[in-house]
Amino acid sequence: MADAAATLPIGAQPRRPKVMHFVTGGFSGATQVALDLVQAHALSGEFDAMLVLRRKPQTDMQRVHALSAQGVHVEVVTHWPHMATVWQLRQLCLQWQPDILVAHGFSDHIWGRYAGLWAGVKHLVHVEHNSRERYTWWRLKQSLWLAQRTDRIIGCSQGVKASLLALGFPPEKTIAISNGIRLAPYALGGGVALAEREPGIVMAARFANQKDHQTLIEALAILKSRGLTPPLWLPGGGSAHLRKRAERLSESLGLSEQVHLMGFHPGVPGLLMRNQVCVLSSRYEGMPLSLIEGMAAGCVVVGSQVPGIQEVIEHGRNGLLVAPQNAVALADALQRALQDTPAAQQWATQGRSDAVNHYSFEQMAATYEREFANLLGMPCAEPPAGAVFEPF
Structure with missing residues (x-):
C-alpha cells in the first residue's frame, strides 16, 4: 500500500481499500452484523464498503430501498440457482474490484467465496454466525476446500469458533470476534x-x-x-x-x-x-x-x-x-x-x-477493521478494551 501511494502524483489521495460484505437478504442477525460493518467502514473512513444481499423470498425490498436512500451502497443478487448467485456476485466483484470479500453465514459463505475466487479477489474472509449449521458431507467438503483459500475464518463467538474447529477448519486461520450492538x-x-x-x-x-x-x-x-x-x-x-x-x-x-x-x-x-x-x-x-x-x-x-x-x-x-x-x-x-x-x-x-x-458496536467494528488492515498490510490501532480477538 505504501509503495503504491508513493507513485501517486503530488496532491493525489491513495485509493481507499474496498471491502464487500455478502450476506443473506433475510434480515437476520447475520444481515445486521454485515450492515453494521458496512456503516462502520463509512464512519471510520478507512475502507470503502458495499453490502450485497442474496435475495430470499422473504426479502423486504422496501427495507433494501430504505438502506440505499440512507447512503448505504447496497446491491441484490438472486437466491437461486446457486450458479446464478455466484455468477451475479462475480460480475459485481469484477465491476467494483474489492480488495476483501467478506462472506457471512451458511450457506452464503460458500457461494460468496466461489464468486470471489472466480473474480480473482485477493483476500477472502468467512464469517460464521451460528454454532450449528446444516453441513452435509458435500457442503462441509466444499467449505474445507474453500478454507484453504481463505485468509480468515471468523466465528461471532467463542462457541462458534469451537464448533468450526470441531468440524476441521484450520486453527491457524480461525478466530473469534464477538458481535456488538449500537448502545x-x-x-x-x-x-x-x-x-x-x-x-x-x-x-x-x-x-x-x-x-x-x-x-x-x-x-x-x-x-x-x-x-x-x-x-x-x-x-x-x-x-x-x-x-x-x-x-x-x-x-x-x-x-x-x-x-x-x-x-x-x-x-x-x-x-x-x-x-x-x-x-x-x-x-x-x-x-x-x-x-x-x-x-x-x-x-x-x-x-x-x-x-x-x-x-x-x-x-x-x-x-x-x-x-x-x-x-x-x-x-x-x-x-x-x-x-x-x-x-x-x-x-x-x-x-x-x-x-x-x-458488546458495543464500536468494539466489534474496530476489531474487524484491525483484522482487515492486517490482511492488507496497513497500519492499524490496537483493538479497544473488551473486544474478543483470539487468533489461536
Missing part, C-alpha cells in the same frame, strides 16, 4: 427500574425453527396455569408458515390476548425498555444480539443454555439460563424473573453493565 438507542435503559416497567416479556427474533417460539408459548401457558398472565411481545419477521403456526398454538392454548405477533418492528429499543424481561428460547445460537439488546435496555434476560447464549449470560449473575426446548424450565425462570424483584434487579443491572462494557 445509543438504549441510553435510558439503566434509568428505568424494573418495578417501574410493565411486567411483560419480549422476544425479538425472526420466526425460524432455530428460535423455537413454540417452547416459549408453551411456557406462557404454564405460567397462566400458575396464575401469571404477562403479555408476550414478539417483534420479528421470518417464516410466514412458522408465524402462522405460533398464532394457531396461541389460540389453542387460550393465549391470544397475551401473545402479540408484531412483525418487523422498528421500535424494539423502546419496547424493551418498557418491559421487564427479554427472552431468547433458541435451540442453538451464534452470538445473541437480541439478548445483548435486552441487557442494554435494562431487562432481566433469560436464554437457552446453548453456545453463544451461555457466553453472554452467566446464570445467576447477569441473567438466567435454562435447558433448551424445556417449557417447564423456561416457565420457572420467567416466573422467577417476574416475581423475585430484588434478585431480578441485580441481574438486570449487571447485565446492562456487561453489555455496555463488552
Whole structure:
C-alpha cells in the first residue's frame, strides 16, 4: 500500500481499500452484523464498503430501498440457482474490484467465496454466525476446500469458533470476534427500574425453527396455569408458515390476548425498555444480539443454555439460563424473573453493565477493521478494551 501511494502524483489521495460484505437478504442477525460493518467502514473512513444481499423470498425490498436512500451502497443478487448467485456476485466483484470479500453465514459463505475466487479477489474472509449449521458431507467438503483459500475464518463467538474447529477448519486461520450492538438507542435503559416497567416479556427474533417460539408459548401457558398472565411481545419477521403456526398454538392454548405477533418492528429499543424481561428460547445460537439488546435496555434476560447464549449470560449473575426446548424450565425462570424483584434487579443491572462494557458496536467494528488492515498490510490501532480477538 505504501509503495503504491508513493507513485501517486503530488496532491493525489491513495485509493481507499474496498471491502464487500455478502450476506443473506433475510434480515437476520447475520444481515445486521454485515450492515453494521458496512456503516462502520463509512464512519471510520478507512475502507470503502458495499453490502450485497442474496435475495430470499422473504426479502423486504422496501427495507433494501430504505438502506440505499440512507447512503448505504447496497446491491441484490438472486437466491437461486446457486450458479446464478455466484455468477451475479462475480460480475459485481469484477465491476467494483474489492480488495476483501467478506462472506457471512451458511450457506452464503460458500457461494460468496466461489464468486470471489472466480473474480480473482485477493483476500477472502468467512464469517460464521451460528454454532450449528446444516453441513452435509458435500457442503462441509466444499467449505474445507474453500478454507484453504481463505485468509480468515471468523466465528461471532467463542462457541462458534469451537464448533468450526470441531468440524476441521484450520486453527491457524480461525478466530473469534464477538458481535456488538449500537448502545445509543438504549441510553435510558439503566434509568428505568424494573418495578417501574410493565411486567411483560419480549422476544425479538425472526420466526425460524432455530428460535423455537413454540417452547416459549408453551411456557406462557404454564405460567397462566400458575396464575401469571404477562403479555408476550414478539417483534420479528421470518417464516410466514412458522408465524402462522405460533398464532394457531396461541389460540389453542387460550393465549391470544397475551401473545402479540408484531412483525418487523422498528421500535424494539423502546419496547424493551418498557418491559421487564427479554427472552431468547433458541435451540442453538451464534452470538445473541437480541439478548445483548435486552441487557442494554435494562431487562432481566433469560436464554437457552446453548453456545453463544451461555457466553453472554452467566446464570445467576447477569441473567438466567435454562435447558433448551424445556417449557417447564423456561416457565420457572420467567416466573422467577417476574416475581423475585430484588434478585431480578441485580441481574438486570449487571447485565446492562456487561453489555455496555463488552458488546458495543464500536468494539466489534474496530476489531474487524484491525483484522482487515492486517490482511492488507496497513497500519492499524490496537483493538479497544473488551473486544474478543483470539487468533489461536
